[in-house]
Amino acid sequence: MEFAFGEADAAFRSDLVGFLDRELAKGWTRSEYGLGSAVHSDFSKDFVRVLAAEGWLTPHWPQEYGGGGQGAWQHFVLGEEMWKRGEPRGPQYMNVNWVGPAIIKYGTEEQKKALLPPITRGEVFWCQGFSEPEAGTDLAALRTRATRDGDGYLLNGQKIWTSYANEADYCFLLARTGSVADGRDGISVFLLPLNTPGVEVRRIEGFVGAHSFNEVFLTDVRVPADCLLGEENKGWDIVRRTLAYERVGAPRYARAARVLDGLAEWCRTADLLADAGIQEQFGEARALCEAARVLVYRVIDERAKAKEPSPLAYQARAAMVQAERAVGDLALDVMGSEALVEKSVGDAQFRNSLGAGIAAGSYEVQLNLITRLILKLPKE
Numbered sequence: 001m002e003f004a005f006g007e008a009d010a011a012f013r014s015d016l017v018g019f020l021d022r023e024l025a026k027g028w029t030r031s032e033y034g035l036g037s038a039v040h041s042d043f044s045k046d047f048v049r050v051l052a053a054e055g056w057l058t059p060h061w062p063q064e065y066g067g068g069g070q071g072a073w074q075h076f077v078l079g080e081e082m083w084k085r086g087e088p089r090g091p092q093y094m095n096v097n098w099v100g101p102a103i104i105k106y107g108t109e110e111q112k113k114a115l116l117p118p119i120t121r122g123e124v125f126w127c128q129g130f131s132e133p134e135a136g137t138d139l140a141a142l143r144t145r146a147t148r149d150g151d152g153y154l155l156n157g158q159k160i161w162t163s164y165a166n167e168a169d170y171c172f173l174l175a176r177t178g179s180v181a182d183g184r185d186g187i188s189v190f191l192l193p194l195n196t197p198g199v200e201v202r203r204i205e206g207f208v209g210a211h212s213f214n215e216v217f218l219t220d221v222r223v224p225a226d227c228l229l230g231e232e233n234k235g236w237d238i239v240r241r242t243l244a245y246e247r248v249g250a251p252r253y254a255r256a257a258r259v260l261d262g263l264a265e266w267c268r269t270a271d272l273l274a275d276a277g278i279q280e281q282f283g284e285a286r287a288l289c290e291a292a293r294v295l296v297y298r299v300i301d302e303r304a305k306a307k308e309p310s311p312l313a314y315q316a317r318a319a320m321v322q323a324e325r326a327v328g329d330l331a332l333d334v335m336g337s338e339a340l341v342e343k344s345v346g347d348a349q350f351r352n353s354l355g356a357g358i359a360a361g362s363y364e365v366q367l368n369l370i371t372r373l374i375l376k377l378p379k380e
């Protein structure tokens with residue numbers, strides 16, 4: 001079977017690589033600082049505007065909303081090249097992967113006109129307000145409330161682990177408009193400007209490094225009704241779709257494979273590559289990166305054919321976690337404690353691999369879903 005990118009996508013990749021070589025030479029500190037660090041975000045803010053000017057921030061969006069009208073593959077080539085270099089778009093990868101597409105699919109014309117153009121120009125950051133102290137994996141248990149208040153809503157509650165909320169302009173927020181007993185049927189999505197009175201963002205220091213973790217407290221936050229995305233109480237459908245995009249939105253295997261190259265170089269210099277055990281570990285880690293790549297491509301293929309998201313995304317995400325972990329563990333094995341030194345070749349990889357199996361739905365939960373939806377095993 002011949003498996004290759006089409007001519008147009010290959011040409012796009014080659015242009016993009018040239019562009020990245022030029023632009024990133026202007027101060028990109030690579031990804032040693034870890035995803036989500038302030039250094040990372042600062043660079044991203046300028047970089048995404050340049051990317052937008054090239055038409056490469058949202059090339060896959062429809063032209064009427066400021067996109068380039070290109071296909072899913074081109075968008076993915078873009079993501080792959082970005083992640084190979086440590087994702088210089090910073091938090092913008094959320095905007096372009098799933099926030100914008102969710103607004104395009106479920107938003108009113110007014111919401112689209114107001115919220116999409118600033119994303120296509122690279123002017124705004126969004127964050128994701130899903131998790132709560134008592135609602136992580138069990139997201140449907142969330143308790144942040146949105147109650148009707150005249151022609152708007154009052155929001156009260158708390159979010160946690162909200163990446164980038166400290167610098168985001170908007171939050172894609174889940175709140176309960178029905179009763180707790182309604183579970184998934186009582187949840188709605190709000191497009192919340194974070195400068196609304198009553199929103200308080202507090203930083204959380206995490207052991208995964210300089211990641212921008214936050215808690216977001218909402219106290220009598222009054223928002224107009226047009227902050228609601230889609231129908232009241234129908235937010236779960238939006239969440240399901242959003243997560244399907246988010247799960248494979250970040251081609252993390254591309255970054256892991258790049259770190260693997262760096263580790264091989266490190267081992268060569270340290271004269272470790274002749275060791276058969278180490279060679280085997282490198283081989284396994286590389287194979288996992290490649291397996292993740294091919295499994296993710298299957299998901300993109302579905303998307304390119306305009307099919308609805310399928311359980312393949314769970315498989316692809318689980319494989320990406322395995323790849324990230326294999327490279328992170330290898331860094332620790334070969335470098336020892338040096339791999340934990342900040343900015344060393346293995347450090348950011350190891351720290352990122354810790355979070356990779358949790359963010360966007362944990363690894364264990366992906367395995368549960370695979371057994372049920374792909375292997376069709378009975379639920380105990």
Ligand SMILES: Cc1cc2nc3c(=O)[nH]c(=O)nc-3n(C[C@H](O)[C@H](O)[C@H](O)COP(=O)(O)OP(=O)(O)OC[C@H]3O[C@@H](n4cnc5c(N)ncnc54)[C@H](O)[C@@H]3O)c2cc1C
Nearest residue numbers: 128129130131136137161162163355358359360362364365
């Ligand atoms: C780097 C990073 C960035 C994040 N960014 C955001 C963000 O921007 N916005 C946001 O809303 N959230 C964010 N999160 C939070 C993330 O979505 C949650 O941490 C995740 O959903 C897990 O929830 P929890 O932490 O409450 O863990 P829990 O749900 O308590 O799970 C703890 C452990 O138990 C396991 N477990 C739980 N239930 C089951 C089950 N049924 N079967 C098998 N195992 C199970 C899990 O796999 C996990 O290992 C981020 C997390 C990380 C690590």
